[in-house]
Amino acid sequence: MSEKNMNSALVRRVNKLLESRVEHDKDTLEALKELSTFFTENTLNSRRNLRSKIERRSLAINEEFLASFREVKASLDDVYQNVLAMNTSVQSMTNRLQVTKAQTSQLIEQTSKLQSESQILTMQQEVANAFIRNFQLTPSELTVLHGSARESPITEEFFSVVSKVQDIHGKCRVLMQSGYQTLALDIMQRMTLLQESALERLYRWTQTQCKNIENERLAPLLIKAMSKLQDRPVLFKYILDEYCTARRTALVGSFIDALTLGESFGTPNPIEMHANDPKRYVGDMLAWLHQVIPVEKENILILVKGCDKTDVSDQVKQALSNITEGLCHPLKSRIEHVISTEAPATVLYSITTLIRFYRAITEQVIPESVLDQTLLDLLALSEKSFLSRLQRETRIALGERAEPPGSDLVPAPSVSRLLSLLNEILSVASIAEDREKDMLQIVSCIIDPLLQEVNETASRLPTVDMAVYLLNCMHQIQSTLALYEYMDQRLERLQAQSDAQIDTLTSEQASSLVAHLNLGSIYTILQGRDQGPLSSIPGMDALSVKEFTNKLEAFLVMPDVLLLPQISLLQSNNHRIITQKRSFEVIGAIYRQLFDACHDPKNLYQNPSSLFSRTPEDLLQTLISQ
Structure with missing residues (x-):
C-alpha cells in the first residue's frame, strides 16, 4: 500500500474518532468504567501491557463462571437422584395402595352404608326432637300449666304455655292434611284436655282476682286472662257478672258513705248535710254519680282491654248498667222526696235542669241502662212537679179575685209578682239545655193566666182607663219578655194587642x-x-x-x-x-x-x-x- 493511501486511511480513522460522540455510547462508557477498576496508572509500560491485562482478566472471569456452573451441575445431579428415589417410593406406595384398596373395598362399602344409615337416624332424631318441641309440652311447662298447688298464682309464663297449647292444637290441622290423621287426632285430644284444665284454673283465679282491678300489678295478668276466656262465652259472662256484683255492692256502699260520712270520713262534708238546700243536695248527688261512672267504665275497659272490642262492646254496656243499677233506689228515693216537698218553682226548675243535664251525660256513657231510665223517670216527675208548682204559684199570685188598679193605672201588684217570678225562672232557663221548649212552656204557664186576669180587671174600667191600664200592663210584660230569646211570636201578639189599645186611646x-x-x-x-x-x-x-x-x-x-x-x-x-x-x-x-x-x-x-x-x-x- 502506498504511503499516500496509508495516510488517507489513517486520516479517516482519526476523523472518525474525532467525529464520534463517546459520551453518548453506552457500551463505550461501560467499558471505560470497567477499565477504570484495574487500569490505575497511565504509564507507557501500562499502556503497552493493557491488552494482556484485559485478556488475563477475561480468562479469570471465564474460569470463575466455569467453577460456578460446576456447582450448579452438581446440585442438579443431586436433585435428579432424589427425584428418582421419590418416583421409586411413589410407585411402591401406589402398588401397595392398589393391593390395599382391593382388599378393603368391601369394608369401605359397608362403612359408606353405615354412614348413610347414621345420617338417616340423625335426621330422624332431629325430626323427632322438632316434633316433640312443636307438638308436646315439656315437664316444666306442664308444671306451670297445672300449678304446684290448686290455688297457686297465675304468672306470665302460664299464658305463654296456654298460647303454646292453642298453637299446637292449630298445627294439628296441618298434620292431618299431611296424612297423619291418627297422630293428629291423639295430639288434639291431649291438647284439648290440657286447654280445658288450664282455662278452668284460669277461670277460678280470675274470678277471685277480678275484684282487684285497681291493683296495677295484677291488671296486666287480668287483661290477658279475660282475653283468653273470651273464647269461652259462658265463663266470660260469669266473670263479668261476678265483677259487676262486687262493684255494685262497693259502689252502693261508697254512695251511702258519701251521703252520710263524706268522702275520706268527712272530707268533704257528707252530702246529706245540705239536705235543707234541695238544689245543692240534688246537684251533689248527681255530681258524685258523674265522677264515679267514668271510673267504673274505665275499669271495665281495662279488664277487657285485650278482648275483641266488637264482641264485648254490648257486654261492657250491660256490665256498666248492672254496676250502676244498685245506685238507682237510694238516688231515686231521695230525689223523689226533694221533689215532693213544697219547694218553690224556681228551685224545682233548677232541679229539673240538673237532672236533664246529668241524664244527657249518663245517656252517652250507658244508654238504655236502668240508671238512665231512672233519671228519665225522675226528669219527667220533676218537670211535672215544676209545672204543677208553677201553676199553683201563679194562681196564688193572682189571688181569688182580680185586684182593681189604683188611680195611677199602674199594673196591679200581682202583675209585678208574676213577672218577677217569670224573670227569675227564665234567667235559669235561658242557660239550660232544651231551653226553647222550656221557656215557651214557662211563659205560657204564667203569661196566659196573667193576661186573662189583666183583661178581666180592665173590662170593669172606663174605656180610656181600660186602654191605659192594658197598655201599661202590656208594656211591663213586653219589657220582661224582650230580655230573652225565642219570644218573638209572643211579643208580636202582645204588640198587636197594644196597637189595638193605642187605636182606642187615639x-x-x-x-x-x-x-x-x-x-x-x-x-x-x-x-x-x-x-x-x-x-x-x-x-x-x-x-x-x-x-x-x-x-x-x-x-x-x-x-x-x-x-x-x-x-x-x-x-x-x-x-x-x-x-x-x-x-x-x-x-x-x-x-x-x-x-x-x-x-x-x-x-x-x-x-x-x-x-x-x-x-x-x-x-x-x-x-x-x-
Whole structure:
C-alpha cells in the first residue's frame, strides 16, 4: 500500500474518532468504567501491557463462571437422584395402595352404608326432637300449666304455655292434611284436655282476682286472662257478672258513705248535710254519680282491654248498667222526696235542669241502662212537679179575685209578682239545655193566666182607663219578655194587642180634641155633599172659621190642657208619643180639609188667607213637635 493511501486511511480513522460522540455510547462508557477498576496508572509500560491485562482478566472471569456452573451441575445431579428415589417410593406406595384398596373395598362399602344409615337416624332424631318441641309440652311447662298447688298464682309464663297449647292444637290441622290423621287426632285430644284444665284454673283465679282491678300489678295478668276466656262465652259472662256484683255492692256502699260520712270520713262534708238546700243536695248527688261512672267504665275497659272490642262492646254496656243499677233506689228515693216537698218553682226548675243535664251525660256513657231510665223517670216527675208548682204559684199570685188598679193605672201588684217570678225562672232557663221548649212552656204557664186576669180587671174600667191600664200592663210584660230569646211570636201578639189599645186611646183623644175645639159641626158640614157654598152655611161662615183657628192657636200654645189626663199615666213614653201623634194627625187632617175648602173659590170666602195663620203642613209640624 502506498504511503499516500496509508495516510488517507489513517486520516479517516482519526476523523472518525474525532467525529464520534463517546459520551453518548453506552457500551463505550461501560467499558471505560470497567477499565477504570484495574487500569490505575497511565504509564507507557501500562499502556503497552493493557491488552494482556484485559485478556488475563477475561480468562479469570471465564474460569470463575466455569467453577460456578460446576456447582450448579452438581446440585442438579443431586436433585435428579432424589427425584428418582421419590418416583421409586411413589410407585411402591401406589402398588401397595392398589393391593390395599382391593382388599378393603368391601369394608369401605359397608362403612359408606353405615354412614348413610347414621345420617338417616340423625335426621330422624332431629325430626323427632322438632316434633316433640312443636307438638308436646315439656315437664316444666306442664308444671306451670297445672300449678304446684290448686290455688297457686297465675304468672306470665302460664299464658305463654296456654298460647303454646292453642298453637299446637292449630298445627294439628296441618298434620292431618299431611296424612297423619291418627297422630293428629291423639295430639288434639291431649291438647284439648290440657286447654280445658288450664282455662278452668284460669277461670277460678280470675274470678277471685277480678275484684282487684285497681291493683296495677295484677291488671296486666287480668287483661290477658279475660282475653283468653273470651273464647269461652259462658265463663266470660260469669266473670263479668261476678265483677259487676262486687262493684255494685262497693259502689252502693261508697254512695251511702258519701251521703252520710263524706268522702275520706268527712272530707268533704257528707252530702246529706245540705239536705235543707234541695238544689245543692240534688246537684251533689248527681255530681258524685258523674265522677264515679267514668271510673267504673274505665275499669271495665281495662279488664277487657285485650278482648275483641266488637264482641264485648254490648257486654261492657250491660256490665256498666248492672254496676250502676244498685245506685238507682237510694238516688231515686231521695230525689223523689226533694221533689215532693213544697219547694218553690224556681228551685224545682233548677232541679229539673240538673237532672236533664246529668241524664244527657249518663245517656252517652250507658244508654238504655236502668240508671238512665231512672233519671228519665225522675226528669219527667220533676218537670211535672215544676209545672204543677208553677201553676199553683201563679194562681196564688193572682189571688181569688182580680185586684182593681189604683188611680195611677199602674199594673196591679200581682202583675209585678208574676213577672218577677217569670224573670227569675227564665234567667235559669235561658242557660239550660232544651231551653226553647222550656221557656215557651214557662211563659205560657204564667203569661196566659196573667193576661186573662189583666183583661178581666180592665173590662170593669172606663174605656180610656181600660186602654191605659192594658197598655201599661202590656208594656211591663213586653219589657220582661224582650230580655230573652225565642219570644218573638209572643211579643208580636202582645204588640198587636197594644196597637189595638193605642187605636182606642187615639180615637178617644181625637174625639176629645174635636169636642173642645168645636170641630164636630165643622167636620159634619165638611162631610156633606151638594149644600151650596160653605160660607153661606151657618157655623161655616168666615167669623166661625176664624173663631176656630183662634182656639186652635191657643191649643198650640198649651196643648197639654186639652189632652186626656190618663195619657200622662202611660208608663211607656213611646205609647204617649204614638197616641198624641195619631190624635194630632186626626186634627191635622180635618184642618187640611177645612183649609182646602175655604180656599176653594166655589165656597165664596172673601180673603180666605186671613182666616188661617198656618198652612196644614205648618200645623202638622207644630203638633208633632209638641
